[in-house]
Amino acid sequence: MKKYKTLLLENNETGIKKAAALLRAGEIVGIPTETVYGLAANALNASAIRRIFKAKGRPQDNPLIVHIAELNSLYELVMDVSDTALQLAMRFWPGPLTMVFAKKPVIPDILSAGLATVAIRMPSHPTALSLIKAANVPLAAPSANRSGSPSPTTASHVIRDMDGRIPAVLDGGACSVGVESTILDLTGEVPCLLRPGGITPEMIRSVTGKLKIHRAVTAELSRSSMAISPGMKYKHYSPKAHVVLVKGSPQAFTRFVNSRSGEGVVAMCFDKEQYGLEVPYVTYGARGDAAGQARQLFSVLRRLDDIGAKTVYCACPNEREMGLAVYNRLLRAAGFEVIELD
Ligand code: AMP
Ligand code: MG
Numbered sequence: 112m113k114k115y116k117t118l119l120l121e122n123n124e125t126g127i128k129k130a131a132a133l134l135r136a137g138e139i140v141g142i143p144t145e146t147v148y149g150l151a152a153n154a155l156n157a158s159a160i161r162r163i164f165k166a167k168g169r170p171q172d173n174p175l176i177v178h179i180a181e182l183n184s185l186y187e188l189v190m191d192v193s194d195t196a197l198q199l200a201m202r203f204w205p206g207p208l209t210m211v212f213a214k215k216p217v218i219p220d221i222l223s224a225g226l227a228t229v230a231i232r233m234p235s236h237p238t239a240l241s242l243i244k245a246a247n248v249p250l251a252a253p254s255a256n257r258s259g260s261p262s263p264t265t266a267s268h269v270i271r272d273m274d275g276r277i278p279a280v281l282d283g284g285a286c287s288v289g290v291e292s293t294i295l296d297l298t299g300e301v302p303c304l305l306r307p308g309g310i311t312p313e314m315i316r317s318v319t320g321k322l323k324i325h326r327a328v329t330a331e332l333s334r335s336s337m338a339i340s341p342g343m344k345y346k347h348y349s350p351k352a353h354v355v356l357v358k359g360s361p362q363a364f365t366r367f368v369n370s371r372s373g374e375g376v377v378a379m380c381f382d383k384e385q386y387g388l389e390v391p392y393v394t395y396g397a398r399g400d401a402a403g404q405a406r407q408l409f410s411v412l413r414r415l416d417d418i419g420a421k422t423v424y425c426a427c428p429n430e431r432e433m434g435l436a437v438y439n440r441l442l443r444a445a446g447f448e449v450i451e452l453d
Pocket of ligand 1: 174176226254294
């Protein structure tokens with residue numbers, strides 16, 4: 112793979128112009144969005160997209176999301192925009208909602224990993240929108256982490272994973288949502304939630320009425336089962352430590368973790384619930400504040416590696432609304448290992 116001296120571009124007109132020029136030249140660039148940092152390339156250029164897969168070490172059967180800055184671009188990329196899709200776009204774009212449509216032939220097969228569909232969203236981060244407009248092409252962008260590790264929510268996370276592997280990162284500050292977009296499949300009769308995110312099931316139902324939640328949101332798919340969204344079958348978002356999700360009251364959690372104390376054991380708990388713990392701990396937001404948990408989740412998972420955690424017992428978030436997105440990511444970070452106390 113080509114070796115780069117990775118530039119950190121500032122969030123101003125010069126930085127955006129430089130990033131746009133690299134993208135137009137078929138290069139890949141780390142970019143800020145409101146969800147997580149993306150690793151972007153011209154979505155219509157197959158060889159640029161190939162570079163994303165290489166830099167991330169991403170399996171070729173895991174398709175990418177296309178980012179657009181204007182609703183008109185959607186019609187150039189997909190076969191049909193239903194009334195439901197249009198209503199959802201009017202309500203939630205720009206924002207953290209990705210919708211899956213039947214693709215037009217302009218979408219390279221490598222982008223959609225051979226699927227007949229393509230996932231599209233319009234990000235709300237002003238820098239992302241300016242960059243897409245300046246590049247004047249739709250941008251394919253998966254999360255800018257090395258495949259399998261926690262998604263990056265700051266430019267320095269991207270540098271840590273991608274230094275030397277990409278020509279530049281555009282610094283847009285810390286991501287305001289902190290977890291990847293909600294993915295909604297609109298190709299069937301009833302809209303189907305494939306990945307929970309900042310746009311919650313309740314918000315979607317308020318527009319569509321009906322909504323299916325794919326089994327893979329909260330359950331492990333067998334290796335052999337054909338995932339409709341191939342990304343769902345991979346272990347994801349993991350620090351190097353062995354993570355175990357623990358369900359139960361704060362008191363039961365404290366008792367359980369203390370009984371497991373030992374070298375490299377770390378508790379990951381909610382703010383103000385660390386009292387009584389006899390092992391090192393990290394906190395990831397207040398128990399009742401799922402949006403706050405989402406914002407911190409990936410940097411906390413990265414911090415566990417920095418402090419040399421070997422086994423992490425993580426207090427389980429609730430699964431309602433935005434909490435479903437946090438729970439979904441933690442389940443994957445834990446490789447679906449869950450202990451139920453009480
Ligand atoms: P990332 O950008 O790293 O969050 O990964 C993109 C996610 O979008 C992966 O989980 C993919 O499986 C999913 N995805 C991308 N394209 C499609 C598609 N056409 N149909 C269903 N899921 C998709
Ligand atoms: Mg990802």
